[in-house]
Amino acid sequence: MNDALGGAGEPAREAPATEAAAHARRERAAVRRGRERHSGAVLTRRDAIPPSTADQRLLDSRSREDWKTKDSWRALRILSEFVEGFDTMADLPAAVSVFGSARSKPGSDEWRLGERIGEALARAGFAVITGGGPGVMAAANKGAAEAGGLSVGLGIELPFEQGMNEWVDLGIDFRYFFARKTMFVKYAQAFIVLPGGFGTMDELFEALTLVQTRKVTRFPVVLMGTAYWGGLVDWLRTTMATAGKIAEADLELLTVTDDVDEALQHVVAADSAITAQEQAERAAAARLVRDQQEAADRL
Numbered sequence: 535m536n537d538a539l540g541g542a543g544e545p546a547r548e549a550p551a552t553e554a555a556a557h558a559r560r561e562r563a564a565v566r567r568g569r570e571r572h573s574g575a576v577l578t579r580r581d582a583i584p585p586s587t588a589d590q591r592l593l594d595s596r597s598r599e600d601w602k603t604k605d606s607w608r609a610l611r612i613l614s615e616f617v618e619g620f621d622t623m624a625d626l627p628a629a630v631s632v633f634g635s636a637r638s639k640p641g642s643d644e645w646r647l648g649e650r651i652g653e654a655l656a657r658a659g660f661a662v663i664t665g666g667g668p669g670v671m672a673a674a675n676k677g678a679a680e681a682g683g684l685s686v687g688l689g690i691e692l693p694f695e696q697g698m699n700e701w702v703d704l705g706i707d708f709r710y711f712f713a714r715k716t717m718f719v720k721y722a723q724a725f726i727v728l729p730g731g732f733g734t735m736d737e738l739f740e741a742l743t744l745v746q747t748r749k750v751t752r753f754p755v756v757l758m759g760t761a762y763w764g765g766l767v768d769w770l771r772t773t774m775a776t777a778g779k780i781a782e783a784d785l786e787l788l789t790v791t792d793d794v795d796e797a798l799q800h801v802v803a804a805d806s807a808i809t810a811q812e813q814a815e816r817a818a819a820a821r822l823v824r825d826q827q828e829a830a831d832r833l
């Protein structure tokens with residue numbers, strides 16, 4: 535039973551003071567239920583949980599024998615993960631991926647920011663995609679779900695998994711990080727990145743690399759939290775750009791703000807540009823078909 539649901543089945547908004555207590559209650563309940571692991575369609579609990587994850591078995595294996603005999607078969611499982619992801623995500627409306635620390639505590643400033651950005655995106659009509667985990671991910675999912683938006687979680691099998699957060703309405707569990715990362719980029723029009731650790735950095739720099747190398751275009755990357763990101767952005771400018779490892783212009787790929795409305799504006803502006811370009815492309819294609827038809831009719 536979801537204890538964030540009120541009697542009428544509606545999500546009950548918790549007062550800030552009680553939110554952390556409610557979160558702690560839910561965590562204790564999860565521990566009581568016992569540890570569990572999702573691996574694709576497979577759920578294991580307690581003693582049935584395998585000692586390693588699929589990603590570990592693929593990446594951490596040192597056995598040449600395994601590489602010859604097992605990895606080629608693993609490719610089929612990897613393929614199935616892409617198929618499942620593509621099939622499910624293709625039905626999404628315009629969406630934004632929100633990243634940030636798995637460790638942010640409910641009620642903290644970062645958590646509130648995550649919730650507000652999730653809510654603002656949902657009100658603007660965007661689905662919100664997160665990693666489906668705790669912390670900022672849960673906050674953004676909560677904001678989106680409670681504002682009536684589509685709240686998506688792309689979970690990952692981890693050795694210390696906590697399960698998908700309760701505000702995910704559409705969830706996919708991935709075994710492989712790289713398959714999951716494709717979905718974050720392919721089905722989003724922008725990334726919004728809140729304070730986070732290695733995982734968040736990985737997602738941020740993957741997006742920046744894809745934009746810098748023009749694998750994706752018209753893709754805003756918004757960093758939220760000027761105090762947190764300021765040092766990194768300064769370092770990118772004064773050390774990385776000065777050493778010629780990136781161009782000055784690459785820094786313009788990033789927007790840094792504390793303001794939810796400003797973040798949203800960037801996303802909406804990019805979305806409008808995409809829509810205008812798609813309309814122009816469709817009109818050009820229709821003109822081409824019409825011209826060809828008229829030329830054929832004249833023969």
Ligand SMILES: C/C(=C\CNc1ncnc2c1ncn2[C@@H]1O[C@H](COP(=O)(O)O)[C@@H](O)[C@H]1O)CO
Nearest residue numbers: 633634635636637665666667730731732733734
């Ligand atoms: C560390 C804890 C739980 C981990 N659970 C996660 N579930 C889903 N996605 C995750 C998890 N941990 C990291 N990620 C991904 O990386 C980003 C956050 O990483 P960070 O190092 O915390 O910045 C996040 O956007 C996810 O995509 C229990 O506390």
